[in-house]
Amino acid sequence: MSSSQAALVFVVMAPGAVFFSLALTWLVGWVPSERTLSRITGLTFTACLLALLHLLWTLASTGDSAIVVTFGNWFAVHEYRFPLVLMADHLSLPFLAMTVVLSGLIGQFSATYLHRESGFFRFFVLLLLFAFGSLLAFAAGSFDLLIGGWELVGITSVLLIAFFDQRPAPVENSVRVFAVYRACDIGLLVAVFAMHNWAGNASFATGMPKLAGAEATVVCLFLLLAAAGKAAQIPFSGWLPRAMEGPTPSSAIFYGGISIHAGAYLLLRVQPLLVETRIASICVIVIGLATAVYGTIAGHASADAKTSLAFASLTQVGVVFVEIGFGLRSIAIAHILGHAVVRTLQFLRAPSMLHDYHRMHSAIGGEISPTGRHLEDLFPERTRLWLYRWALDRGHLDTILDRWFIYPLLQISRLFAALDSVGRSGRTERQANPTISMRSPAEQGVE
Amino acid sequence: MAGTAWNPGAPVLDGIAIGAPWLAVAVLTVLRGHARIVGLMASLASVAASALLLLAAPKGESLYEALMLLFSCLTAAATLVLPKRDCDFRAIGGILFLLGATLLAYSSENLVVFLMGWVLSTTPFLRESWFRARSWRPVASLLLSSLALGAAVSIIYYSGHALSVNTLSGRSPGGMAAFGLLVVAVIFRKGIWPAHAWVADAAESGPSIPTALLLNGHLGALLVAKLILPLYPRTAGNLFPILSWLAMATAIYVAIRALTENSPRRLLAYLALSQSACILAGLESRTSEGITGALVHWFVVTVSTTGLFGILRLLEVRFGENLTASDYLGLAGHAPRLAVFFAVFGLALVGLPGTLSFCSQDLLIHGTLMSHPVTGIVLPIATAMNAVSILRLFARLFLGRRRTGFTHMADALPRERWTLAAGVLFVVLGGLFPNLIVAQRSAEADRVAMASAAPNAWAEPREDRGSAPIIAPPRFDFWLR
Numbered sequence: 001m002s003s004s005q006a007a008l009v010f011v012v013m014a015p016g017a018v019f020f021s022l023a024l025t026w027l028v029g030w031v032p033s034e035r036t037l038s039r040i041t042g043l044t045f046t047a048c049l050l051a052l053l054h055l056l057w058t059l060a061s062t063g064d065s066a067i068v069v070t071f072g073n074w075f076a077v078h079e080y081r082f083p084l085v086l087m088a089d090h091l092s093l094p095f096l097a098m099t100v101v102l103s104g105l106i107g108q109f110s111a112t113y114l115h116r117e118s119g120f121f122r123f124f125v126l127l128l129l130f131a132f133g134s135l136l137a138f139a140a141g142s143f144d145l146l147i148g149g150w151e152l153v154g155i156t157s158v159l160l161i162a163f164f165d166q167r168p169a170p171v172e173n174s175v176r177v178f179a180v181y182r183a184c185d186i187g188l189l190v191a192v193f194a195m196h197n198w199a200g201n202a203s204f205a206t207g208m209p210k211l212a213g214a215e216a217t218v219v220c221l222f223l224l225l226a227a228a229g230k231a232a233q234i235p236f237s238g239w240l241p242r243a244m245e246g247p248t249p250s251s252a253i254f255y256g257g258i259s260i261h262a263g264a265y266l267l268l269r270v271q272p273l274l275v276e277t278r279i280a281s282i283c284v285i286v287i288g289l290a291t292a293v294y295g296t297i298a299g300h301a302s303a304d305a306k307t308s309l310a311f312a313s314l315t316q317v318g319v320v321f322v323e324i325g326f327g328l329r330s331i332a333i334a335h336i337l338g339h340a341v342v343r344t345l346q347f348l349r350a351p352s353m354l355h356d357y358h359r360m361h362s363a364i365g366g367e368i369s370p371t372g373r374h375l376e377d378l379f380p381e382r383t384r385l386w387l388y389r390w391a392l393d394r395g396h397l398d399t400i401l402d403r404w405f406i407y408p409l410l411q412i413s414r415l416f417a418a419l420d421s422v423g424r425s426g427r428t429e430r431q432a433n434p435t436i437s438m439r440s441p442a443e444q445g446v447e
Numbered sequence: 448m449a450g451t452a453w454n455p456g457a458p459v460l461d462g463i464a465i466g467a468p469w470l471a472v473a474v475l476t477v478l479r480g481h482a483r484i485v486g487l488m489a490s491l492a493s494v495a496a497s498a499l500l501l502l503a504a505p506k507g508e509s510l511y512e513a514l515m516l517l518f519s520c521l522t523a524a525a526t527l528v529l530p531k532r533d534c535d536f537r538a539i540g541g542i543l544f545l546l547g548a549t550l551l552a553y554s555s556e557n558l559v560v561f562l563m564g565w566v567l568s569t570t571p572f573l574r575e576s577w578f579r580a581r582s583w584r585p586v587a588s589l590l591l592s593s594l595a596l597g598a599a600v601s602i603i604y605y606s607g608h609a610l611s612v613n614t615l616s617g618r619s620p621g622g623m624a625a626f627g628l629l630v631v632a633v634i635f636r637k638g639i640w641p642a643h644a645w646v647a648d649a650a651e652s653g654p655s656i657p658t659a660l661l662l663n664g665h666l667g668a669l670l671v672a673k674l675i676l677p678l679y680p681r682t683a684g685n686l687f688p689i690l691s692w693l694a695m696a697t698a699i700y701v702a703i704r705a706l707t708e709n710s711p712r713r714l715l716a717y718l719a720l721s722q723s724a725c726i727l728a729g730l731e732s733r734t735s736e737g738i739t740g741a742l743v744h745w746f747v748v749t750v751s752t753t754g755l756f757g758i759l760r761l762l763e764v765r766f767g768e769n770l771t772a773s774d775y776l777g778l779a780g781h782a783p784r785l786a787v788f789f790a791v792f793g794l795a796l797v798g799l800p801g802t803l804s805f806c807s808q809d810l811l812i813h814g815t816l817m818s819h820p821v822t823g824i825v826l827p828i829a830t831a832m833n834a835v836s837i838l839r840l841f842a843r844l845f846l847g848r849r850r851t852g853f854t855h856m857a858d859a860l861p862r863e864r865w866t867l868a869a870g871v872l873f874v875v876l877g878g879l880f881p882n883l884i885v886a887q888r889s890a891e892a893d894r895v896a897m898a899s900a901a902p903n904a905w906a907e908p909r910e911d912r913g914s915a916p917i918i919a920p921p922r923f924d925f926w927l928r
Binding site: 023149197417 | 644831
């Protein structure tokens with residue numbers, strides 16, 4: 001294994017190894033201090049950054065298009081193989097660099113921001129797991145391995161939304177986000193199955209699987225489902241405002257920086273297939289365009305800073321989707337990098353936004369005078385009112401999802417419950433004789 | 448054991464693995480004390496004997512030895528995790544009796560011995576003094592499954608004049624009647640729709656950990672792999688998809704049902720049932736990937752669901768028997784390590800990357816979609832719903848405002864912590880290095896697939912394994928031949 005290959009393996013594995021070690025030591029009873037934890041995190045990402053620089057230097061000096069590390073098959077059953085291949089090429093390297101830099105910065109920021117927070121250890125452990133999942137997804141040489149990283153990003157995202165678990169709202173929203181993620185990930189699973197079935201493999205380390213015509217269209221549409229879910233594109237955009245319940249640093253790195261762009265990365269990765277199929281390309285453009293318009297309008301009616309920023313993210317990622325649909329690969333990558341960095345900074349500054357405004361106002365000697373010109377003035381009053389209501393309810397997306405999908409599903413579940421209860425012998429002893437109430441004496445009104 | 452080379456020590460080791468727990472039951476009946484120690488020693492004896500059997504088994508022909516080892520380890524873990532409140536001589540005796548009976552069914556190649564194991568494993572759940580549930584449906588289902596299997600074995604013996612699985616392989620003994628009765632036995636034992644309701648009843652109104660052990664013996668899936676596929680390759684080829692569709696219907700039905708369930712025990716039972724149905728669907732896929740996935744998933748489901756039921760019981764003895772998922776209980780503040788164990792086992796059940804179920808789900812979905820391109824999509828959908836349900840249950844039990852109505856409650860005690868950590872290590876290390884398990888199960892899947900594909904295939908040589916025919920060795924049931 002050459003030094004550059006070792007560097008690639010190190011970049012991907014280091015956060016995972018640190019996560020695993022910290023989790024194991026916690027399970028046996030050791031909890032590191034805040035300072036130790038932040039230093040370990042800082043050192044990990046600094047080392048990753050140095051390894052990444054070495055990787056970049058090697059690629060630049062040798063002129064190679066990619067560094068590939070093959071570990072053979074993770075597991076195999078006859079012709080079905082799960083290749084363990086890591087790859088750093090011109091597409092994955094910017095994403096790897098973005099992940100390492102932003103994760104390190106968020107780690108340093110959070111050491112102060114979450115000081116004495118009860119979930120300090122949990123946050124850092126999940127940050128490391130998230131970084132590992134992202135790096136794995138971006139450095140994967142096959143769609144099989146990409147699923148692994150993809151799922152880890154999803155689960156860490158959900159666990160961090162529920163970070164403030166003393167309140168029900170973050171927890172309920174985390175379950176909702178998880179449901180959307182899992183539903184959309186079915187697209188990724190089916191697409192990978194289809195690639196194996198039609199092309200014999202799902203690896204892209206040595207070129208994309210050979211697919212054309214209807215097969216390419218089907219695979220691309222399933223991948224688009226997964227990408228749209230992860231990037232909160234229409235019709236799955238409803239989960240993004242809910243995800244703002246998490247702590248600000250996690251919102252910054254997930255929904256300003258990395259996770260929100262993972263869907264775009266997937267489409268960029270599959271772009272050689274995407275150009276083969278006009279239907280899928282048009283779908284990408286339409287979804288991106290619709291999301292951009294939706295994000296702009298809904299963002300105007302957002303009352304809090306983080307949600308406004310989330311909708312702004314949505315708009316930009318929608319535009320990125322449009323760029324990908326038109327085949328503007330380089331522009332899309334540049335757009336993602338610029339957007340991720342700026343948006344992360346904006347998210348991190350969100351808690352002190354008022355302070356920033358006051359400072360700016362005092363610096364310029366008064367409030368900024370509004371121009372009084374807004375795009376919505378172009379619409380008649382009635383349309384403006386309708387748009388305002390539409391934006392306030394976030395495009396009715398959640399309402400539609402609830403009314404047409406979730407409630408019917410729950411009704412079916414309740415119907416099944418009624419069917420199952422036929423012949424059930426009344427209340428069981430467990431239900432009839434609760435030994436200890438889960439309510440505290442104070443809640444029960446007991447002195 | 449079908450297809451293994453003659454191993455003179457095998458009957459003795461089988462005897463130790465099965466006899467030690469039963470001997471311990473007799474000892475406990477007399478002693479009526481030191482239940483945990485006696486139970487642990489007996490199950491460790493089974494673990495040691497099963498491990499030796501596994502080591503002696505030829506590569507690719509060690510499925511049942513591996514299952515024996517798994518179930519023995521699980522019973523040893525259960526005796527350690529069992530809360531003090533539940534740990535009397537009756538409970539431990541019942542668990543050991545179940546262990547002996549299940550191992551008897553695993554190790555047998557004789558239909559009558561298999562039937563004995565099957566029936567005996569239900570006995571503790573029929574007796575009031577052991578684990579009988581307070582609902583009638585578990586008792587009725589277990590009895591019906593035993594009756595169906597008994598009738599099937601009778602018909603098979605009447606028409607085939609033999610009781611050895613190897614002798615009867617590929618001969619379709621008893622025809623459609625016997626095949627149908629075997630399928631009925633599977634449906635009732637595994638809780639396949641429409642006979643699924645007893646599983647949740649048993650979990651709710653019976654003792655939690657022994658019920659988990661009963662469910663995780665997976666004798667219904669064993670019946671498919673061991674008897675139905677090799678004995679009825681042609682019939683299975685034509686009619687088995689019906690059982691597969693029922694399995695997939697069960698997976699999705701109980702996954703939907705779990706979405707609105709608020710009793711943690713019932714919810715866990717539905718999740719276990721849904722994932723167990725995936726095992727059956729994989730076995731029926733008749734593809735190497737699907738069968739391998741099913742066999743690996745068997746291991747995952749067994750460890751994860753037993754862990755989940757165990758943790759739930761530990762929570763019940765600490766915080767009250769009436770835990771509910773209708774409200775946020777905030778137990779993570781009191782028991783953070785139990786919360787983490789629960790999360791890992793729960794997510795491991797539904798395909799979290801880095802755990803063994805990620806590989807098993809990958810193979811299962813691939814195999815099932817290959818054999819059923821349209822209906823196969825049900826499995827990933829059911830798994831996604833199960834994932835949502837397990838996260839909801841985790842959130843309701845462990846998250847939320849910390850309750851102040853309790854005195855200080857201990858988190859996982861050392862014996863519980865180390866036992867649960869061993870389970871977590873199994874699913875995590877299995878996920879990091881899956882080929883150690885997948886390669887073994889893949890070879891065994893070939894045998895299952897081959898047995899279901901060709902008449903009398905178990906006695907035929909495999910092209911890629913040389914010309915020596917596979918000869919069934921005498922095992923613990925040698926005295927019946």
